Amino acid sequence: MPLTAPLRGVVPPVCTPLDAHGEVDTASLARLAEHLLGGGVHGLFALGSTSEVAYLTDEQRGAALETVVNAVDGRVPVLAGVIDTTTPRVLDHAREAARLGADALVVTAPFYTRTHPREIADHFRRVRQTVDLPLFAYDLPVSVHSKLSPALILELAADGTLAGLKDSSGDEGSLRRLLVALGGRQGRAEGPAPAFSVLTGSELTVDAALLAGVDGVVPGLGNVDPAGYVRLYEAAGASDWPQAAREQERLAGLFAMVDAGPEAEMGRSSSALGAFKAALRLLGVIDCGDTAFPQIQLGAAPVAEVDARLRAAGLTPVR
Amino acid sequence: MPLTAPLRGVVPPVCTPLDAHGEVDTASLARLAEHLLGGGVHGLFALGSTSEVAYLTDEQRGAALETVVNAVDGRVPVLAGVIDTTTPRVLDHAREAARLGADALVVTAPFYTRTHPREIADHFRRVRQTVDLPLFAYDLPVSVHSKLSPALILELAADGTLAGLKDSSGDEGSLRRLLVALGGRQGRAEGPAPAFSVLTGSELTVDAALLAGVDGVVPGLGNVDPAGYVRLYEAAGASDWPQAAREQERLAGLFAMVDAGPEAEMGRSSSALGAFKAALRLLGVIDCGDTAFPQIQLGAAPVAEVDARLRAAGLTPVR
Amino acid sequence: MPLTAPLRGVVPPVCTPLDAHGEVDTASLARLAEHLLGGGVHGLFALGSTSEVAYLTDEQRGAALETVVNAVDGRVPVLAGVIDTTTPRVLDHAREAARLGADALVVTAPFYTRTHPREIADHFRRVRQTVDLPLFAYDLPVSVHSKLSPALILELAADGTLAGLKDSSGDEGSLRRLLVALGGRQGRAEGPAPAFSVLTGSELTVDAALLAGVDGVVPGLGNVDPAGYVRLYEAAGASDWPQAAREQERLAGLFAMVDAGPEAEMGRSSSALGAFKAALRLLGVIDCGDTAFPQIQLGAAPVAEVDARLRAAGLTPVR
Amino acid sequence: MPLTAPLRGVVPPVCTPLDAHGEVDTASLARLAEHLLGGGVHGLFALGSTSEVAYLTDEQRGAALETVVNAVDGRVPVLAGVIDTTTPRVLDHAREAARLGADALVVTAPFYTRTHPREIADHFRRVRQTVDLPLFAYDLPVSVHSKLSPALILELAADGTLAGLKDSSGDEGSLRRLLVALGGRQGRAEGPAPAFSVLTGSELTVDAALLAGVDGVVPGLGNVDPAGYVRLYEAAGASDWPQAAREQERLAGLFAMVDAGPEAEMGRSSSALGAFKAALRLLGVIDCGDTAFPQIQLGAAPVAEVDARLRAAGLTPVR
Secondary structure (H helix, E strand, O other): OOOOOOOOEEOOEOOOOEOOOOOEOHHHHHHHHHHHHHOOOOOEEEOOHHHOHHHOOHHHHHHHHHHHHHHHOOOOOEEEEOOOOOHHHHHHHHHHHHHOOOOEEEEOOOOOOOOOHHHHHHHHHHHHHHOOOOEEEEEOHHHHOOOOOHHHHHHHHHOOOOOEEEEOOOEHHHHHHHHHHOOHHHHHHHOOOOOOEEEEOOOOOHHHHHHHOOOEEOOHHHHOOHHHHHHHHHHHHOOOHHHHHHHHHHHHHHHHHHHOOOOOOOOHHHHHHHHHHHHHHHOOOOOOOOOOOOOOOOOHHHHHHHHHHHHHOOOOOOO | OOOOOOOOEEOOEOOOOEOOOOOEOHHHHHHHHHHHHHOOOOOEEEOOHHHOHHHOOHHHHHHHHHHHHHHHOOOOOEEEEOOOOOHHHHHHHHHHHHHOOOOEEEEOOOOOOOOOHHHHHHHHHHHHHHOOOOEEEEEOHHHHOOOOOHHHHHHHHHOOOOOEEEEOOOEHHHHHHHHHHOOHHHHHHHOOOOOOEEEEOOOOOHHHHHHHOOOEEOOHHHHOOHHHHHHHHHHHHOOOHHHHHHHHHHHHHHHHHHHOOOOOOOOHHHHHHHHHHHHHHHOOOOOOOOOOOOOOOOOHHHHHHHHHHHHHOOOOOOO | OOOOOOOOEEOOEOOOOEOOOOOEOHHHHHHHHHHHHHOOOOOEEEOOHHHOHHHOOHHHHHHHHHHHHHHHOOOOOEEEEOOOOOHHHHHHHHHHHHHOOOOEEEEOOOOOOOOOHHHHHHHHHHHHHHOOOOEEEEEOHHHHOOOOOHHHHHHHHHOOOOOEEEEOOOEHHHHHHHHHHOOHHHHHHHOOOOOOEEEEOOOOOHHHHHHHOOOEEOOHHHHOOHHHHHHHHHHHHOOOHHHHHHHHHHHHHHHHHHHOOOOOOOOHHHHHHHHHHHHHHHOOOOOOOOOOOOOOOOOHHHHHHHHHHHHHOOOOOOO | OOOOOOOOEEOOEOOOOEOOOOOEOHHHHHHHHHHHHHOOOOOEEEOOHHHOHHHOOHHHHHHHHHHHHHHHOOOOOEEEEOOOOOHHHHHHHHHHHHHOOOOEEEEOOOOOOOOOHHHHHHHHHHHHHHOOOOEEEEEOHHHHOOOOOHHHHHHHHHOOOOOEEEEOOOEHHHHHHHHHHOOHHHHHHHOOOOOOEEEEOOOOOHHHHHHHOOOEEOOHHHHOOHHHHHHHHHHHHOOOHHHHHHHHHHHHHHHHHHHOOOOOOOOHHHHHHHHHHHHHHHOOOOOOOOOOOOOOOOOHHHHHHHHHHHHHOOOOOOO
């Protein structure tokens, strides 16, 4: 579904189910897409960090994106992460994503190398000029190790390079300053970038971000409970802020599953992604909860904790 | 005013006006305290980072705290920062703060040295056991270079070591998880620490933090516009969240003064503290806007920008 | 030239000359390889950070590696960087490097994702088991944002996973502890890993590292002055440490070219790589000094500074 | 002993022995000073990080410095750390150190606050102008969280603000560039700052640093084995670099005691300082090995490891 207006709503970054050999389980992935659409989400973000994009070969990236595009079949927009170290490599992914039918691209600043803001601006501009799809900047300092400044985002919004921002920086103060500079929650439409979409990736403060004026949310936990995030979004839309906060609190309790894996034994990313996938397996959505190599897999005790978190949040495991 | 219940409301960290020789200008400081009380604030926090505590000699710290305690004269509680590298040095400050009439102490984790969470817990416990005043943990990674984990705060809340937390970590996701663990916005009273007070120091997301369930805010910008933060707090108390957000947006615009000083010429801390003090001078509250040595002083152009920000936010300079 | 014993000596990371369209200039690259061999180097490292590997598409990586392998024609070993975010992607590069005739692989820990030491160990083991070539760990925290601990290196040396380490961590104290644990400068041959090769990437402290017992050096600046690094290595081999230090001092003066590009206008990586390439162009080795997009190019003044640094170090520009 | 020429040689940062109540054990401290002088050291550095200066009250700092000055009785220069957050607080310590007879001051950049290089330069200048003692800059990013740039050091050396630098940054490449800019190992006397003394605090690479041209070393481990560092310094002075390297290797093996304390249970600083003090107690130099509160104390097993490290390095515990 082409993006004709600012993207709004709940846009989960879609997990990539793998089979026992580490290959993309396209049947499970199609079921996951259906699970998300059934929850009422407004878009899907394939090949993001939660999709384990950094662990997927080019071939696997293609298989995952193609599966999502086909499963969605135009019902909502599909954003595709085109994540790589620098512009030349990103462009290869971007062309492929366009060929496979993505409706928009999501791009980080260069990483692995030390880059200057002017170089980062040139990077986004080149991607936008080369592949004709709406472009979202992905601000993820925990992975990219630099922060996109509000000034840079404003510049790239004003000149039409960017259609939006996915802010996973965790810097809510900086986000607020950006939103105010964009015109504030009331005045966004009259601002310098009327069609600019600000999405938060901070899944624990979505009520707050919506109150501050973001357009939507890209919640990793939305894989597990898409309907919960949709209810939260709708409560905010109805200005029922206490209800939005209650829903957010329930989701924050559910989110605690990300620490199920013992810190002494595995990375925090492996624990979080493993918990989301374990939850999806317990809910019957996907067949296998494995994360990609070399991530350590969750043992029985962490999976039992995921099960308990699901039940406490009112979700019912089916296995 | 002794703390007999969880501290709630707006508790500005009080700037420390200096004279042309770099000494504490007690007359200006007393006027500032009156300015804040006149704005309706619910407590004052002396000797915090915004007070330039790191730049004040022991003698100057004493003069500043004594002035604030005397000016307040029991109308609201006075919290005193007792900021130093480790426990033995903090205890010396804590005893002096108690002697001068502080109602509560605010303490960071040890800094300059690399410290373990067990050592940090022992640090807070020793301070609480040695000086009989309510104790607030001050989470300020930008200065202390370690983050207080929610688990540590919960442990020290549950055993009565801490009366509260001043969270200036900027990590709103972590704060949300702490609030949920403390019982959530509804259930705080039934939680493990009924009298535990959570204050945010993130002055750009106060509406969001109040929606999430914090008890109050410690806004540096509250020196300049205490009444604005009080209105924001009261709108939240009345569940008028759109009004709270509008007030927050106005304050975010005002806050942009912190970048008045050119980044190539001075530290970000000097720029921010210089802007707050320039604003207080322009508003007629204090006599001299100088910050402590070796901070670079704001030039005429940055002060003019501060003036413009005041007017844009509806405040009227008198000089 | 297959690696049959620990790699020793000077092994420059080979710059990748580009033409005006940003494509690999294979003729210039072949000349550069000949320039390095003419300087007496003991191996070449293609597709490292200095090779702008992070900016090269898969196709360009293949062209660069193939050119170097063909130009060297077995005279010295060719190490190939197989740099990507995680194991599955690294394996694709590793298979291609083996196919193109690399003699050894150079691999970093996973990046972009947050990884645990156990996961890093599994990563190196899987690469070694999958592609049958000697494997060097590449410790480069400035890009990878994690440090390989001496304990991890010792474990992977002892079990035969690693043939060596390229240490670009800049942590000379940690390197010294590793060397002592490997048996010290005298006892390396009797240590747990007799064939283990330790190479430093810290081009300003090569005399010191050789005194401490490293086997060789991977100097980016060695592109510009390979003979200088070979003289330094040979002085150390002859235990003429004052001469080694004098050569290192001359090279440190030459190295100052990396700051030629103004800090306000371009990244530090762009400045350093641009300076090396400008020097190679001035010396007549390559045709065009451009770095890959989106790096900012050096202007005339920085190139003049590179020229001056060359002359001051006794090297003679030919254009 | 007044500093009349560049300080050269081995200048250990003196541990501060404490009694069972956490007070300065002046008798043990005097014995420690004698132990160090007996080892042939060329100066003493009191109230540095290894002295636990961050844990000592003002009164304890005074007691420690006075004890060292009296014990040394003019035989070697005594440098005094005057460590605090900003200039006004540092000046109070500096005046007291001068009063107690220190021969030079050692000062870090401001910490706790975010400071600009211009502010750091003003800070050092003000200290030098206010207290008439030779001034050493102390570069310790692990505690101060900013790095002193070579450019800043060169500026403050050239204008006479600084008599020297204690470089504990661990950035040996940056140190090399500074030394080359100061004239190199041969030409230091003709450089811009003929009397400028560069001391390294990196105790594992002293041979390398001396080869590169530093004037001396400030080794924490020198408390335990001052004679070893003096032998290393003398071997370097005699240009017997292999012997210097062998001595450094032996000391690197001894240094491994710093990891005796289990990482899961205590801070790295507590482990290292605890190991040094345990070693001094085992060697009969001081009476009690306790570190200051809130540091966790070493248990029996770590102390046994310290004992083993001492014996392996040829030192003989007496209890």
